[in-house]
Amino acid sequence: MPETKKSTLALVAERAGVSIASVSRVLNGQPASVQLAERVRAAADALGYVPDASARTLKTGRTDQIAFAVADVGNPVYVKMMHEVERVVAKAGYRLVLSSTGADPQEQIGLLGSLNRGFADGLVLSPLRLSAELVDALRASRLPIVIIGTLPEDVELDNVRVDSMAGIMLAVDHLVQQGRKRIGFVNGPVDTNPGTARLSGYLTSMAEFGLAATADLQVAASDFTYKAGRKAAARLLGQSSPDAIVCSNDLLAVATLKELTERGLRVPDDVALVGMDNTDVAELANPSITSVDLGAARRGKAAAKLMLRRLADPAAGVKRVVIEPTLSVRESSVRAGVGAGQHISPGYEEVRA
C-alpha cells in the first residue's frame, strides 16, 4: 500500500536520486533512459505520488475541466444533455463541472465572471433566456464557449441549435394524418427562447395545413414544469374542445394527459397528444406519449465535440450545427394499435456532429 501522505516531484526525485526535471519527463512520457525511467517509476509508486492539479494548471494554463451550465437541473432533457456532454469530454480527459445557474440571465453573467478565474477551460451553456446583456458578456468572455440553443445571427459563437419549427411541423403533420383538426397547443413561457420558437412553429404549421389556430386553442404555462402544465391544460380544456394537443415539452404533456384523464377524456380516442423532447417520461407515461425528439443527446454530443475542437484549435472559424428533429410515435396519438412505434424524420440528411 502506497504512502498516504502527500508527495511532490521533489520527494520522488530525492528518493530516486535524480533531478525533478527527469521525474517530470518520465511521468509525462518524454524520452528518458530505461533505467532512469525504471527508478523514477519505482520511487513514484513507493511514495504514491500524484501530480498536483493546481500547480500544473498554474504552469500550463490548462485545467482539464469543462463547465456545463444549465437553467434547470430538474428537467430530464438537460440531464440527458449533460450525460452526453460528460461522456464525450471525459473520453478526451476532461472533467465536467456542473454549474447550475437559475433561469436568470444575471446568474449566468456572474458565472462568466467567475469562469475567468480560470477554473475551467471552456463553457457549454444552454440558456433559457438570452438577454442582450448576456450576449454581450458571452462575446466579451476570454475563454471558449459553446451555446446550445438558437443565437442571433451576428453572434460569433460556436453553437448547436435544433430546428424546433420543423419539430412542431412533424407533430402537426402527424396529427393531421390521424384525422385531427382542432389541434390545441400547450406552450411554456413565451419569454423564453424555446417558448417563442415553438409558438411560431405551431402557428406556422397550422397555417400550412389550413387549420385555424384560434386563441382559445392556445395556452402558455408559467414554466416548463408539470405543475404549471396542469394549470395550463385545465385552462385550455375549459375554453375549448380540441381533438388533439401539442405540448411544448414532455412534462407539460404528462400534465395535460393527467388533466384529460381526470376529465374522463380518453387518450388517444377522444384527444390525441404529442409532447416534445422525447425524454423518458414520454415512454413511461400511461398511455405512452408520442414525442418530438429534439435530439437532446445529439445536441449534447455535438456541443461537446464543438468544444473539444475549439480547445484544440482556438483560432478555428465559428461553427454552427443544426440538429433535425424526429418524431417518436407512441400510444397517445394513434387509435387502436395502428402505426404506433414508428419513427418519423423529415428526410433531410442529418447534420453530422
Place this chain on the structure above:
Amino acid sequence: MPETKKSTLALVAERAGVSIASVSRVLNGQPASVQLAERVRAAADALGYVPDASARTLKTGRTDQIAFAVADVGNPVYVKMMHEVERVVAKAGYRLVLSSTGADPQEQIGLLGSLNRGFADGLVLSPLRLSAELVDALRASRLPIVIIGTLPEDVELDNVRVDSMAGIMLAVDHLVQQGRKRIGFVNGPVDTNPGTARLSGYLTSMAEFGLAATADLQVAASDFTYKAGRKAAARLLGQSSPDAIVCSNDLLAVATLKELTERGLRVPDDVALVGMDNTDVAELANPSITSVDLGAARRGKAAAKLMLRRLADPAAGVKRVVIEPTLSVRESSVRAGVGAGQHISPGYEEVRA
C-alpha cells in the same frame, strides 16, 4: 466595459502604483488605508481583474470545489440528491464538480486517485456497490469524504444513511391496512447495497405481519431501470397473482404499473402498487404511485452539511446521520379515493440534519 485581457495582481499593482502585496490585501479585505484601498479598487476595476483560481489554490491548498460522484446520472433520485448538494455547498462558496462514475467500484477507486491530485477539497459519494477494495481506498484517501449509503460499522467515515428497512415496513404496513395479503416484491439487483437492504426489509416486514413471502412473490430486476423493471414484472406476474406489489424504486414501479395495465389488471382495484424514492415519476404516473420517500433531498442536504462541517474542522469526530423514511400515499394503493394524499411517517423524531 472592463478590459477583456487577462490581468494579474502585478498589473493592478503597477497601475495603482502600489505593491502587489497591498493589492492582495485590499482585495482580500485586510486592513489598509482608505486611499490606498480606493486606488487599488479603481485599478482592479479598470483592468477587470479576477484572481486566478489555480494560483490561489497552489498557495492556499483550497480549490473551493466539492466533487459529487454517483453511479447513475440517469436515475432521478440521484439528480434530486445532486441538486440539493449543489444548493448547500454553493451557498458556502463551493462549486460542485460532477463525477459520474459507473456502478463499477473500480471506476470509483480511480476517481479517488485523481481526487488526490487536488482538484477538489472533498468528495460526496453515493456508491451502489461497496467492495472491500473500495472501502480500503476510501479509508486511505487523504481528503474528506462523505458517503451517502450504509457503511460497515468499522469504517470511520462521515455518512448519511436511510433506514430502508423501516421504509419497506411502512409500505407493507400500509398495504396490509388496505386489506392486501399476497404482497409481491420487485427488487433491483441483490448484489447492490440498496438491493440487499430492501430485500431483507421485505422479508422482515412480511414475517412481522405473518404473511407468506414465498419465492414466487419475489423477483429481482437486473438493474434499477424501467426496462429491466418491465421484464422483472412480467416474470412476477407470470408466476404468481399478488394483490399488491412493492417495488424497490419508482422506475421499477412505473414499469410494473405498465405491465399490470397491459395485462388488463387495474391499479389499485386489482393490484395495489407502492414504489420507493418518491421521485417525480411517482407523481406523474397515471394513476399516481404511492411511494416510500427515502429522503433523497434530505440525504443530499445532510451529506453536504457533513462535508462543510468536516471541511471547517478536519479533526472533528466521525458523524453518522440517519434519515427516517416516510410514505407518500397516492392513487395506486388506495381504493376509490379514500385516504389518498396522506403522508405517513414512523413517528420517530426525525434526525436533524
Place this chain on the structure above:
DNA sequence: CTGTTAGCGCATTCAA
C-alpha cells in the same frame, strides 16, 4: 539523455 533554473499568480512572512 539529464540537470539547472526560471517563472506561472498568488498569499504571506518579515522588515521597514
Place this chain on the structure above:
DNA sequence: TTGAATGCGCTAACAG
C-alpha cells in the same frame, strides 16, 4: 500601514 521577498509544485527552456 506598506513593500520586498519567498515559495506553493510544476513544466519547459536552456545548458551541459
